Amino acid sequence: MSCVAVEASSLGVFNVMQFGAIADGTKDNTEAFGAAWKAACEWKGPSSLVIPEGTFLVGPVLFKGPCPNASPVVVQVKGKVKASTDMSKYPSDDWIVFQYVDGLLLTGGGTFDGQGASAWSLNQCPKKAHCKLLPTSLKFSFITNGAIRGINSVDSKLFHMLLFGCKNMEVQSIKISAPADSPNTDGIHIGSSSNITISRSQIGTGDDCISLGPGSTQVTVDNVFCGPGHGISVGSLGKRPNEGDVEGLHVKNCTISDTTNGLRIKTWEDSDSSSASNFTYEDIVMNNVANPIIIDQEYCPYASCSHKGPSRVKINNISFKNIRGTSTSKVAVNLLCSRAFPCENVKLDDIKLKYNDQGEDSTASCTNVNGVSAGVQIPPTCL
Secondary structure, eight states, X not given: OOHHHHHHHTTTEEEGGGGTOOOEEEEEOHHHHHHXXXXXXXXXXXXXXXXXXXXXXXXXXXXXXXXXXXXXXXXEEOSEEEEOXXXXXXXXXXXXXXESOEEEEEESSOEEEOOGGGTGGGOOTTTOSSOOOOOEEEEEESOEEEEEESXXXXXXXXXXXXXXXXXXXXXXXXXXXXXXXXXXXXXEEEESOEEEEEEEEEEEOSSOSEEEOTTOEEEEEEEEEEOSBSOEEEEEESXXXXXXXXXXXXXXXEEEESBSOSEEEEEETTOOOEEEEEEEEEEEEEEEESSSEEEEEEEOOXXXXXXXXXXXXXXXXXXXXXXXXXXXXXXXXXXXXXSSSOEEEEEEEEEEEEESSTTSOOEEEEESEEEEEEEEEESOOOO
């Protein structure tokens, strides 16, 4: 460690420049970032890893804990962190990974640039069931008591952010952007995680703004602007055996604009058994949204699927309240549930979704659904 780094470490502040990083946008700073993290993680007390202003080219890097004596660890990103476009540098589908940290704050107002345009043409996943995944920009694995605030992510190669095995995390005041036609660039994907809050953020991508995978519980989405993209989705569920249940989703005070779906729950046909329950969607504005409210238990994104049997994902206790705006599809409410396990306790309360075509009214479709409706119903309820 240099004399400058030693002096900085006496304060618990570790700047990547002091470990050899150069902010010229061309030098590979992967080793410098890893060394700065190691020093911050091993510090005997609260510590900060600082990425200052400038552009830092970085290949795959793992920020791994635990950091037992350094909690909390603050990662302050002021500049731009730019992903390598050399795909041979990525041995797995990860770019930047935070792992096994209890007490993490990622902040600073800086930007992570995945340079996805260099790789999107390589993505065969929209067409093939078995495909090679491109790198996710920011992966948080088994993080406890974490926060992501004031961070920007642009043009990820695959997902922008992935939370897996996390507990008690807050995502606030972030901005995520990628072109509407960029494949599988989900904004935030959550899997096997609990007590997650996403708030006061803007997400526009080529896929789901926010998606919940199996094992996600107690997730709150509040005051998020979504668009373009595929909306706010649960699923797809039931693709693999022994998936965890999804329970306790609360989406409120959000605006969804110019997306291919609004509020969506999707499960595969012929799936193994699991459940999706206790979801509340309330006070949502839709602007020019196709499929504003949709449950699809015959989901298949490929040209052909086996269609061997019904979905065995049980959907129960789902509430849509004060959902208003405009639909680009005539069927504004489409509840297509499993013929083997019909949706139970679905409630539509004050739905005002008008079809953009001035000559026709919006409609609703219900298949294998048990539920009730209350208040204004535009389109006329099918429950």
